[in-house]
Amino acid sequence: MTIPSVASLDSLDQYLRTIKVFPVLTAEEEYDYATRLKKDGDLEAARALIVSHLRLVASIARGYAGYGLPQSDLIQEGNIGLMKAVKRFDPDRGVRLVSFAMHWIKAEMNEFIVRNWRLVKTATTKAQRKLFFNLRSMKQSFDTLSADEVQHIAKELNVKPEEVMEMEYRLNGQEISLDAHIDDDGDESFSPIAYLEDESPEPAQHLENVQTEQRQSSGLSKALMSLDERSRRVVEARWLNENATSTLHDLAAEFNVSAERIRQIEQKAMQKIKSIMTAELEH
Template sequence: MTQALTLSHGLPSAVGNLDAYIQAARRFPMLSEAEEFALARRLREEDDVDAARQLVLSHLRLVIAIARGYLGYGLPHADLIQEGNIGLMKAVKRFDPSRGVRLVSFAMHWIKAEIHEYILKNWRLVKVATTKAQRKLFFNLRSLKASSDTLTPAEVDEIAYKLGVKAEEVVEMETRMGGRDLALDGSPDDEDDNRVAPIAYLADSAAEPTQVLEAREYDRLQSDGLQQALAGLDERSRRIVEARWLDEENPATLHDLAAEFGVSAERIRQIEVKALQKMKGLLAA
């Protein structure tokens, strides 16, 4: 997104700043109910692109007004308008005038939905709201707070009651909104900050190349040793150990193997114990 907005499909020209865009958008007249109905019918019945263009252009001022209400999140007004315009176009495409609702009322939902999605994706590097309850909190908590101070327990309970959410969810969202983004590797101009930057304590030693190679070699030796130990067993003992200990998806029970070999479950257990002891000795050698 950029600060410049391009006016197309009937707008006089491309404009290079937000004020010019707003002034141009306001020059498009509002539609009467009859005009709106006729255009919407042409769009639905004849797939008339020009009718869709007129419906969109006549409601650009609505998007501007709605987007202005979200300036408190620190995102560019032009970007908010741009996203709102996408919602407006989606609303025009789905608008059915036969339901007796004006486009201005129908489009508000779609415009706000697109702006909400944009804010949630761009307000912070880390998403602050993913569930429906969190989204509701995100867009209402700021206006419900009486001051910039931390909420008191009584205020938390009151907001939770008003929004129909849990008190702990209010506290969690306040903490998220009060946080700030932190550079992974700290500030290049401050050596002290770099010592405590996340990169200093988020490193995974297990990913260090020598550690990876050692782990692979250990796994290889363990695997080779296991195969050698199994090779030292007789066929029946090897079958019992493999079925009981090496089949992770469907390990056999003592009774399963007893039925297979025609002996008692206790006899299978004895063979298993003896085989494991032998393997332990071979692996230790």
């Protein structure tokens, strides 16, 4: 069975009705399909993963409705992102496909907007950097802004009322550029394309960072538990407490030994902690 597309059906409404038929996968089903795809290149498994997430793409596409581009086109572009995500998805990383795929879906939709909506001279000053992408959501209706609405938006976004009115005019009919330009004072305007680009780490990188932090935390806990009580107290007092200000002499007085002995205990404990945490990260 082929993957449904908006183009293959009579209307967007029919497409939306069609994709509702596909069930949402359980975590176990998703893992099984993803494993079959990764290990065996099972295309039927890939299809099952894709069709079960078509509703996600349609939902994300609705969030881009304000750009005036056809929903069907946005959905088609988002489906391309979904397919890329399925191809790159690793079920053994412990994250669901829905979380992983959102990045790829939005990236394709953003790229589609950049290619198809030519905008001219969006931000003439750096103070306008967020005006372009916030004006739509702040408008209460599709009608022309009232004087009170203009004042409110200008105050909220820290721009001049005239700039709000000018931006509304441009968005309602004039073409403006997504790229930065140089104004009359020689200053480069802030390009709104920066707001279309997703600057957050890719899901795989984000997950790797989280897992590394978890292993480090686990390794530290394991290392501390391996220390004797005095060594653990020295390390915590010197490095791990929120206000770790204890000096070698403070701890020497507490344990009735020399400051040099405390330094030796600390050095030996830190070496042991480093060794255990390194082994934990390499595991």
